[in-house]
Amino acid sequence: MDHMIEKTLENLKKNHFITKYFNSKEEAMEDILKEIPADASIGIGGSVTIDQLGLYERLIYRGNAVYWHHRCEPYEKKTVLKNAAVSDIYLSSTNAVTRDGTLINIDGAGNRVANMFWGHHKIIIIAGINKITFNYDEGVKRIKTVACPQNAERLNLDVPCRYSGKCEDCNSPQRMCRILLTLERQPMNGNVHVYLINEELGY
Numbered sequence: 001m002d003h004m005i006e007k008t009l010e011n012l013k014k015n016h017f018i019t020k021y022f023n024s025k026e027e028a029m030e031d032i033l034k035e036i037p038a039d040a041s042i043g044i045g046g047s048v049t050i051d052q053l054g055l056y057e058r059l060i061y062r063g064n065a066v067y068w069h070h071r072c073e074p075y076e077k078k079t080v081l082k083n084a085a086v087s088d089i090y091l092s093s094t095n096a097v098t099r100d101g102t103l104i105n106i107d108g109a110g111n112r113v114a115n116m117f118w119g120h121h122k123i124i125i126i127a128g129i130n131k132i133t134f135n136y137d138e139g140v141k142r143i144k145t146v147a148c149p150q151n152a153e154r155l156n157l158d159v160p161c162r163y164s165g166k167c168e169d170c171n172s173p174q175r176m177c178r179i180l181l182t183l184e185r186q187p188m189n190g191n192v193h194v195y196l197i198n199e200e201l202g203y
């Protein structure tokens, strides 16, 4: 295993997160499906990684109640977001995982980050190794110059980073960067699992 990945996993554990490491997204998906009870309700945050894993489709196929606002009609969105917030298990990726074992996330509406630390029986954060950064500053830089421009393109948002690839600390009505969350340690009485996959996933 690459030294950077090894150190990241070691430090995540030191910070009391529950960790797993997978060689491929297929391996991760099979394990996660086994881990989630067939009768559990699942909420999912906005995540290209989860989409690439195909978890939503597999969970729905086997009969779990899954609430993902990226897979519903516009009129259902509010209800789906509310149900996701009270689901048994919440699935999300993270914008950055630092080598010293923390998770950094920036959000616009806040539903994703609000669900990443409290209120669920279990929270599973899944990330490709492309999300690993050396430290906090690099993590934030990665979000502003890699994640935000690509998300702006994907979501068709009219924000400067979409065109320049740089953060211009905009005041656009469509600004994505409104809430910054760092999980420095496992939350008190928390059950946050961090699974790293040895592939490039999401952004």
Ligand code: SF4
Pocket: 143, 144, 145, 148, 149, 159, 160, 161, 162, 166, 167, 168, 169, 170, 171, 172, 174, 175, 176, 177
């Ligand atoms: S503050 Fe604006 S320009 Fe900077 S990354 Fe966020 S959305 Fe893009």
